[in-house]
Amino acid sequence: MGQLRRDIIRRHGLAASGALVFSLLFLAGYYLQLTRLSGNQLVLLLGSFWLIQAGLLYWVCSGRAERCKDPSLTVPFMLLSISYFTIMLMSAPALRPVLLLAYLTVMPFGVFRLTWKGYLGVGLFTMACYTSAILYFQFDSGGLWIPQLEAFLGITFFACIMAYTVMGREFTILRDAYRRKNRELRRAMVRIEELAVTDELTGLFNRRYLLRTLEKQRALAEREGLPFVLAFVDIDHFKQINDLHGHKVGDQVLAELSAVLKMSIREVDLAARYGGEEFVLLLSGLALADAGQVLERIRLQVMERTFSQAQIPLTVSIGVAQYHPGEDADELLNRADRLLYDAKRGGRNQVKTETCRGPVRSLAEPS
Numbered sequence: 001m002g003q004l005r006r007d008i009i010r011r012h013g014l015a016a017s018g019a020l021v022f023s024l025l026f027l028a029g030y031y032l033q034l035t036r037l038s039g040n041q042l043v044l045l046l047g048s049f050w051l052i053q054a055g056l057l058y059w060v061c062s063g064r065a066e067r068c069k070d071p072s073l074t075v076p077f078m079l080l081s082i083s084y085f086t087i088m089l090m091s092a093p094a095l096r097p098v099l100l101l102a103y104l105t106v107m108p109f110g111v112f113r114l115t116w117k118g119y120l121g122v123g124l125f126t127m128a129c130y131t132s133a134i135l136y137f138q139f140d141s142g143g144l145w146i147p148q149l150e151a152f153l154g155i156t157f158f159a160c161i162m163a164y165t166v167m168g169r170e171f172t173i174l175r176d177a178y179r180r181k182n183r184e185l186r187r188a189m190v191r192i193e194e195l196a197v198t199d200e201l202t203g204l205f206n207r208r209y210l211l212r213t214l215e216k217q218r219a220l221a222e223r224e225g226l227p228f229v230l231a232f233v234d235i236d237h238f239k240q241i242n243d244l245h246g247h248k249v250g251d252q253v254l255a256e257l258s259a260v261l262k263m264s265i266r267e268v269d270l271a272a273r274y275g276g277e278e279f280v281l282l283l284s285g286l287a288l289a290d291a292g293q294v295l296e297r298i299r300l301q302v303m304e305r306t307f308s309q310a311q312i313p314l315t316v317s318i319g320v321a322q323y324h325p326g327e328d329a330d331e332l333l334n335r336a337d338r339l340l341y342d343a344k345r346g347g348r349n350q351v352k353t354e355t356c357r358g359p360v361r362s363l364a365e366p367s
């Protein structure tokens with residue numbers, strides 16, 4: 001159960017306790033003969049109130065109301081209580097002071113949900129209910145009608161309701177500001193998390209994230225026996241590109257090559273910038289031979305196009321090693337790095353794949 005639903009249920013628990021207190025007071029009023037109800041009418045009144053209340057509570061607590069615009073069903077709950085307090089008022093005019101307070105205790109529960117317009121609507125509904133109860137009482141009983149007192153009480157009650165509406169408006173403003181800040185904070189958190197794992201220039205994952213993922217991949221390989229392959233991809237003679245075209249173009253080349261790497265791997269794989277012009281690819285669920293083919297394809301892809309506005313041709317050298325059960329991340333990284341070194345030494349623009357725990361095998365001859 002989510003925190004939001006728990007909060008809603010807690011609030012409804014409070015509201016139901018309030019309704020219970022006023023039901024008990026009304027019951028006491030009945031036994032003190034302060035109401036005009038018969039026993040059956042009393043049972044019908046309180047019984048139907050609690051039946052509907054229980055139905056609404058069930059809707060909220062079971063999560064069925066989550067499809068509604070307001071999953072807390074605040075307005076239905078408020079209108080239900082106000083309507084029943086009005087019927088109680090009609091049937092027990094002597095309990096008017098108690099029931100006036102009952103009306104007012106309903107209003108604060110709108111704070112969490114209602115806009116000030118909603119507040120005004122519920123406030124006017126309350127006023128209309130109260131007025132009809134008073135009129136009903138006067139006409140029904142022909143009771144003592146003291147217009148000044150009724151006006152006095154009515155205006156005071158109206159002022160209280162309006163005060164709630166104004167307060168409700170203030171709460172709406174506060175609530176909206178709080179929600180806005182919360183949203184901004186969440187967005188900022190997501191961005192910070194992104195920045196913490198992303199290389200700014202290339203948009204690939206950074207070394208820290210790679211090492212973390214490598215550990216997870218290792219655990220998966222140990223537990224589930226899922227094979228994976230790690231490849232170092234390094235641009236050949238990148239220093240010359242910087243020297244010839246400048247750092248800015250060099251940066252552009254790095255970004256474009258990163259896009260090629262990212263596009264060439266599957267969702268389950270990972271491309272990271274290890275540092276400078278050196279990248280690492282983690283290919284999961286692949287045997288060494290298949291990974292070798294994938295990386296050979298990447299090598300050819302890089303060779304077949306040019307990079308940056310300066311249309312610079314590029315080649316990469318790649319070292320590919322498969323994870324051996326029991327080894328640690330450093331051992332795997334070192335092996336792949338050694339294979340990359342072999343590829344460089346072997347003339348660059350080639351993929352060096354280790355044979356199973358044996359010597360390295362070249363997939364392409366140096367160009």
Ligand SMILES: Nc1nc2c(ncn2[C@@H]2O[C@H](COP(=O)(O)OP(=O)(O)OP(=O)(O)O)[C@@H](O)[C@H]2O)c(=O)[nH]1
Pocket residue numbers: 201234235236237238239240242246247248249250251254275276277344348
């Ligand atoms: N533009 C740019 N250059 C970078 C960045 N990081 C590292 N470099 C440059 O990458 C170059 C790497 O040079 P080397 O390590 O000699 O490698 P190389 O020239 O590619 O030679 P080989 O790897 O042996 O083929 C250096 O000139 C670095 O300054 C970066 O973020 N942007």
